Amino acid sequence: MALDAESEAIGNLLYDRGILTDEQLDEAEDLAEAWNLGLVEVLLGKRWLKAATIYRELAYYYDVPLLDLSETLADSALLRRYDVTEMTEAQVIPVREENGRLTVATARPGPVTLVRIIEIFGSEVDIAVATRLDISLALQSAFREEQSHEAVYGLAETDPVMSASNVILPAQVVVLYGCISLFLLGLAFAPVPTLIALNVVMTVFYLGNFLFKATLVWVGSEAQERMSQSIAAEAAMLHDDELPVYTVLVPMFREPEVLPILTNALRNLDYPLAKLDIKIVLEESDHDTIEAARSLDLEGVFEIVLVPASHPQTKPKACNYALQYARGDFLVIFDAEDKPEPDQLKKVIATFRQSSPNTACVQCRLNYYNAQENWLTRMFTLDYSLWFDLMLPGLQRLGVPIPLGGTSNHFRMDVLRQLKAWDPHNVTEDADLGIRLTQKGYRVGVIDSTTFEEANVSIPNWIRQRSRWIKGYMQTFLVHTRRPVHLARTVGLPGLIGFVFFIGGTFLSGLLNPIFWGIFVLWMIFGAQLIEPYFPPAILYMSLINLLAGNALLIYLTMVAPFRRRWTYLAPWGVTVVGYWVLMTIASYKALKQLVSNPFYWEKTQHGLSKHTAAELKAAGDEGEAAT
Structure with missing residues (x-):
């Protein structure tokens, strides 16, 4: 032209x-x-x-x-x-x-x-x-007061049943109280049958969880491979003049040191920079990061959005606030340390063009650029490889609601605004939004494009991060089981089963693991006589299957997860995943405690701890100087 x-x-x-x-x-x-x-x-x-x-x-x-x-x-x-x-x-x-x-x-x-x-x-x-x-x-x-109010209460005022602003509704309290009372009455008047019934429920849950995860891995990969080739071909044929304006939200809090990594990664996207509407979303009290953003002297397509102080102080509230200034037809969230693959935005556009009209979101894969730094980063990488490379494509294939990851999820702007975007009271707002989109009749897709970020190198920092995620899964489970009949009708029977095992199973397995570990220790120390009254033969054999075959299956899946990326050097570390499960249990109980005592608290994850961060910052600085 x-x-x-x-x-x-x-x-x-x-x-x-x-x-x-x-x-x-x-x-x-x-x-x-x-x-x-x-x-x-x-x-x-x-x-x-x-x-x-x-x-x-x-x-x-x-x-x-x-x-x-x-x-x-x-x-x-x-x-x-x-x-x-x-x-x-x-x-x-x-x-x-x-x-x-x-x-x-x-x-x-x-x-x-x-x-x-x-x-x-x-x-x-x-x-x-x-x-x-x-x-x-x-x-x-x-307009700070009105827009701050909209960011916090937009969902709660228009669709309160879908909001986590009320952690648990009175009807849910009654049901929970009734279940606990029934269990206690059973212990008082029929302790052995009651404990047998409890063991049956837990054993069946564990078996179902194992089988469901194996099914996800089995059904997802082949169809995903065929679709990936088609999307890559169409993305390569897109012309820059036909690409729409794309909003990029970068919510940050007290992490000025990693901002140059993301800004440089955005410049390297295979997308016209002038068609990017980039919002660096900062809390107005975060003076250090504000000063760091201004000192970078960024291009005019970058814009700083200052979020007014209000409760809760969460990432979804900040994103809701910045959304009111977004100008794009599509929107993506990146974290400050993210490095998306250069063709990611074009692949997303191609995916929307090839997908059904009700596709409202495309989730890209997440993984880590510092995978080999220590044991924790290796396990975190194996965890994400299993989750994003194998399980999420399986969810897509089976039509199960997909809990979104915290970054690199791409939205149609019209649908996002229609649904009042993210729930600021849910500390895993992305997973909640993925379930809510499905309940509202929309579809979430998963594509083969990766955003690389910094894996946690510190166990206390990892526990803070993972406990927040698990607390958010608890919130999401409570919100979407308020109307079980509606949930079943809107997502279908496979979706309901998948929701229970994928969302519920994520935190329930962490909470239940110590019980089964304790029973196993008792069995090893005192023999079968101690537990035989509570484990009839059928339940005992099924429990042994869970313990041996089920855990062996999960270890195997963890070991094969990196093969898709040809990271075979990580596979042997999969045998140590039991230690990772112990950390998951610690994080799960911390999450449960916070759900009761401080449900909306956003536990901050500190970034920039990796020894690779300095190299990433140097590379970003060198490329920036070359561009100037």
């Missing part, structure tokens, strides 16, 4: 004023034509010029004032007279009103924006230029 006259004139101005070199101008014009964008959008995605310089020259070109909104503060009362969504989309705000005329600042001066300004504010206006970031921060300041 030929460069428009306005872009050509702005480019010539920048060249004549010595701001762009001849080579830079030629490259920018070629990209503008290839991407079907204006020259200014392309330049905002380059590191040749600071964003402030571009906006200064825009003001000069259009012969209008350049406003520094950090000094010339916009009138918040005036802003609140107009619709925040319209102003966000058009990137315009009224700054002041004098003698019946508005001074309106815009980050997109030009004929199209002038039409929008007249539609929103009327014809009695004076135009000025301000940076996109200044306009965004002015809107955030003026």
Whole structure:
């Protein structure tokens, strides 16, 4: 597509004023034509010029004032007279009103924006230029109370039964109280039959859990391989000019040291940087990370969103807040230390095109770039390889609701907004949203594109992270079993069974493991006579099958998990997974304690502890200098 006259004139101005070199101008014009964008959008995605310089020259070109909104503060009362969504989309705000005329600042001066300004504010206006970031921060300041309320209570007020703001409903308390009372009465009046019945339930649960996980691994891989080839072929044929604007949310809290890794990874995506709407989402009290983000002097496509302080202080609340400023047709979340594969966004676009119309989310795979650092990172890598490479494709194949991972899940923006996005009271908001999407009639896909991140190198840090995940699974289980008939009707019988074993089994196995381990120890020390009254032969044999064959199966699956990526050197470590299960049990009981005492507390995972982080930061810095 030929460069428009306005872009050509702005480019010539920048060249004549010595701001762009001849080579830079030629490259920018070629990209503008290839991407079907204006020259200014392309330049905002380059590191040749600071964003402030571009906006200064825009003001000069259009012969209008350049406003520094950090000094010339916009009138918040005036802003609140107009619709925040319209102003966000058009990137315009009224700054002041004098003698019946508005001074309106815009980050997109030009004929199209002038039409929008007249539609929103009327014809009695004076135009000025301000940076996109200044306009965004002015809107955030003026509408912080309403938008903060929406971020926290949007789901709870529109769909309260799907919100974890009430941890457990009265009806669930009654059912739980009844089950405990029935168990205690059984112990009092018929202790042996009661304990036998309990053993039957636990043994059947364990057997079902083993068989379900084996089935997932068995059915998932072959179909996934065929689909991966088709998606990769279509992604390779996508043209940059047809790609949509893509919003990237990067929620962070107190981790300034790893921010350069993510920003550099985003620059390396095989996607027009000028078509990325990147929001670095920070708590307004996190001064160190705010300062670090500003000191990076990022391209104009990066925008800092400051989340007002409110309870609960969670990642989903921050994402909900930033969502109100998102401009893309699609949205993805990346963590600060993430390194997505370069073609990931194109593969997602291709997947949406090939998938059914009700596909609302695509989950990419997660894994680690520091897998061999220590025993814990090896086990964490084996865990993720089993989960994302083998089990999630199996869930997709069987039509079971897919609990999303915490990063690299890609959404259709319209569906995300319709469902009020994430539950800020659920500390595993991604898993909850995956189940909620399925209940609402949407589909979640899984594709063969990986985002690499930093595996935890510290056991206490790992337990903090895993206990939060498990607590979130407990919350998710409680929320979606409030209406069991509705759950069964919306996800089907296979979906219901899968939900029970995949969500419920994740935390129940951690809570029940010590009981079975203790019984096994008693059996080894005192012999079978001690437990025979409570384990009739059929139950005893089934328990032995669980202990020997079931655990052997899980160890085997753990060992084969890395073979898909040809990480065969990790396979022998699978035999040590029992130690990892012990850590899971510790995390499960910590999660249960917090569910009762502090359900909405977001236990922070510290990143940047790996010895590989320094190398990643150096690589990011070297590439950044080369790009500049």
